[in-house]
Amino acid sequence: MESAPAPGENIAVLRKARGLAQAKLARAAGISVSYLSKIEVGTRPVTPPVVAALAKAMRVPTQRIYGQPFLGPSEQADLLNDLRSAVRRYTLPREDVPAPEQLAADVARAMQLRAETNYLELLGMLPKLLGQATATALSAASGEAGAWTQVVDVYGCAYAAAHRLAQPDLADMIVSRQTWAARQTWNPEAEVAAAWNEAGTYQSAGQYEDGLAIVERAVIQYERASDRTPARSSVYLGSLHLRGVVLASREKDEQATAAHLRKAKLHAEGIPHDVLRHNLTFGQENTALYELAAHIELGKPNKAAEMADPLLKRPPTTLTPNRLGRMYIDMARARLDTRNYSGTEEALERAFRIAPQMTEVHPMAREVVRVLFVLHQRARPKLMEMAKRTGLTL
Template sequence: MPDKDSPHIGTRIAEERTRAHLTQRGLAGRAHVSLSILSKVESGHRPASPALIAACARALGIESSTLMGQPYTDALRVERFGAPLAAIRASLENWGDVALDEAVPPRPLAEITKDVNHLGSLRRSAAYLDVATKAPALIDELVEASHRYEGANRERAHRLLAYTYRCVHDVAHKLGHLDLGNTILARMSHSAERSDDPYMVTLTAYLRAQSCFNTGRHEVGLRLMSRSLKEVEEAAAAGEVAALCVQGNLRLRATMLAARSQDSDQAGAEWAEAYETAQRLGRDTQNYVLSFGPTNTAIHKIAMEVELGEYGTAVQSARSVRFSREFTQTYPDRVGHHFIDLSRAQLWTGDRAGSEASLHRARKAAPQQARFHPHARETVLALRRAERQSSQTLSNLAHWMGL
């Protein structure tokens, strides 16, 4: 049975603070956070918000993932991620302009494309293990194709390779292997620049900004988004669907970066721009680079409100969100992430039963995402600490997460 006193983010903050020879008051001053809130977080009486985690991490000179306990080594071992992750690392050595003398000839690009598209659907399902297992062979094959083909076919091979790296980056980042994720981004950038596809280059910047959540350099991420938005502005104004999808996602990422910085004015303004783009698009659109639409924009509003600490508003906003059957089947990762965000808001508003129910819905939508998401795990620990006697379903959920 999992222990209610299992290490949580607060205990890790206290450990790192002690290691840095800082008092609570000293860390609170350096991180510009409330001493009272920091004390409650360290004692486990208050969940740590992402903004507080990022502030403490920067003040301590470490990454946020350290405070969140990522990667979750024991759980990854149980799920048998070791060999696939090692294969990914090995595949990343095969890149650039160095051709292998005895490499197996690649299949026609039309056949490879089908497998890459399937990999994309696995990514949207948050099927991390399947992506990690299938991607290394595709990477080797597409690297070889990029050497053997010329002209438009070479560019196409690089475009497919960049997208494959995008899928693998999701796995590395979500599992907490952030250094591996940075290596993947470097490989992706190399292929994106050779793909003759400006949106692949923009996608690389979009993913670069994701790492800013871990380092706490939100201003860097916002600068990246601002620059990328200028690059798609003309095509989006002309109504090009791919450009609108990219523009909307860049605005949503800027929304979350501003919210994590606790800048409610900029977060609200960025979300309003994303909403306008979603209205122009008029539908949830699955695009080859970044999918976008009204539903994704709506759930980001709730995520924004959670990051800003507006928990009651977030719960209220969630009541108007409805997922179509098509959206649920196409984007289970987004559905799962929504319920993880909602569970956090419900916990803060005292609705522990609702919080637990949302976590179960997140697990149903995207199991591996729920199991390895730090905020889902932290919410489970907070629910167990808050209950004198945990429900059997909550205990089972904690056990399943490996807490």
Template sequence: MHALPEDHTGVRIARLRRERHLTQRALSDLSGIPYSTLTKTEQGALPATPHVVNACARAMQVETATIVGQPYAGDLRADELDVLIRPIREALDVYDLGADPDVQARPLVDLTAEAEALCAAVRAGEIKRAATDVAGLIEETTTAAHIAQSREGWLALASLYRTGYDVAAKLGFPDLAQLALARMDWAAQRGSDAVFGGMYQYLRALTYLRAGQYRTGQRLVDLGLRALEQADPSREREAVTGQIHLGGAVMAGRAHDEALAMSHLREAERFAESTGEAVKVHWLAFGPTNVRVHRVAVLAELDKYGEAVEATAGLSIPRDWPKSRTSHHYAEVARAQMWTGKLDASFQNLLAARRTAPQQAKYHPMVRDTYAGLEAAHRRLPESFLSYGSWLSSAPSA
């Protein structure tokens, strides 16, 4: 019995391949994915890695999100999140219209605090809260920023645009995420903040990472690093610079460029030695722990799953780490453990990912594909395993 009969990335690859009148051999040749890997992925005997998904997407000229199934429309409706997307889009559209005479904006100090609280909510895995509140706050802060014409106002607005990006990216709306980033850049330029400019390029690079466009993503990483060179020396600048190197490491790892990936990791480690644990600097969770966590991720992207599992030895997540980042790490560990045959341990980490940030885990493609891989590997499925699949496919988030 399959708990997720429709949520199978391999099935989507096969359907799209047939729609384009391609044989498995032809898609293997076009994508560069070994024939046996492709056939087993379509059958569900192997889970689809990001490398396989992105290679197939490029070969068939479709969006990566189409293959992974995002946005998960039925689940969004069940969790009453679908109705929150349009207000965010509408709030992003009024960025240059000036102050709205029908909006009574609170003082900027209050709006800045609200923007910071929403950043914290996203990091705590409270996606529904952020999605519910961000549109109204963007509209209010847009008016306040146009009236004040101050650095404080523009940066508060930039922060809220970033939250709009976070919500869109986590729920699987890449076009909306791109729009929110463009608005973030617009506001950051008016706030004359070079660090925010570097952040913009970093987040922009992540959108290309998700789309499998690694060359463009790496160019954006380089652009972000150059932008940060224009900022005044500070711990903030070092933390963001280090985080961009971590993003570059994952980008290179997914492109299977091991030398470049390890170079970025070494640079990030050097900055982390200087900053220490800078968890709340732009809510990036940068520091020595994040370097170790990214090393696990990079090794997995390089298909070195055994080494990725070994890299988790002695790795302890600080209590003040954002739950969203912790949950993502558990999902990455679960994936590596699944590939090395540690199936029970893998499922325990999927449970940990859900327990830590349930709303995020439910909409995380890696969680879904790892679950599907475990399902294919198990002959007899315990009730707890099947209930996890039911939660992924239909139950409202906690």
């Protein structure tokens, strides 16, 4: 992991390069000068909605603020370049068609690696797997729908890796390819998976209103689909509403957040044990985690902390590491906002334990670690280790 400036440092550099005083930038972003000052010096974490507001005010993409914590002459960069090349030639796969049972096994393995947040191993297999899955679909008689669904699932894994490793341009390209493949499937569930990721690209860019429009459109299209499976509908509609919860809460729209959360809970009533389909996780436990995160985004960290305490004592048992890791990161953020610093560190430790590769590069995990470090926590060896793992400039 290579060192990179923290978002606060990037904000200060970009602001000064544009000749903006703190007061002018803070006013344009809708935050206080005091808050902006604390972000720049590292005593307050910068949240995704604030990043979006600052990026818009300075006319830069959000990734210019987050930075690239792991790029350079590294294994990750090489693997990402290989994936980028494979995605670019999406209609020109160089790979041969594998045996059906081998392809199915490899797709299942990729989906497992994604759920486990094992991004390095996943990146290692994705370029070849994308080519093989696409070659199979292109050669299938009459464009067999099941073969194209496999392509959609592999692109879903690729999106997760590109998104988590802070490659927004690659993530955008992957989503366009996934949408293209989904349209060949005649499978409304595959189209939901693609729409879920498409909304995610708007979420990453801080364009929450547009992301909500994607969600609403996908809900309407799926509900109109005559060939959707009634018994499975709740998983896909519920997943879309969970994406809506994130987007609406970051937009600070409490009414829309409550509406999406209410609908998600209704769909989750019959799914006590979370299921994973087409890279979408849904059920009562995952819905609770989205509710916790929404409280944080809406400026209610005390409510989030109240939800976090019992979840820490009895963690969900049916969720994959990528969801559990995100849960612990959100818990750490809530505890930081309530000045429970020892509890913050405890939650971060669990995130590193359950989903190390995701936690090392997750923007909010890095921000929480950075703020803890700045707040006179340098003598804590576990925190020092976490700071090193996130590649922070110390």
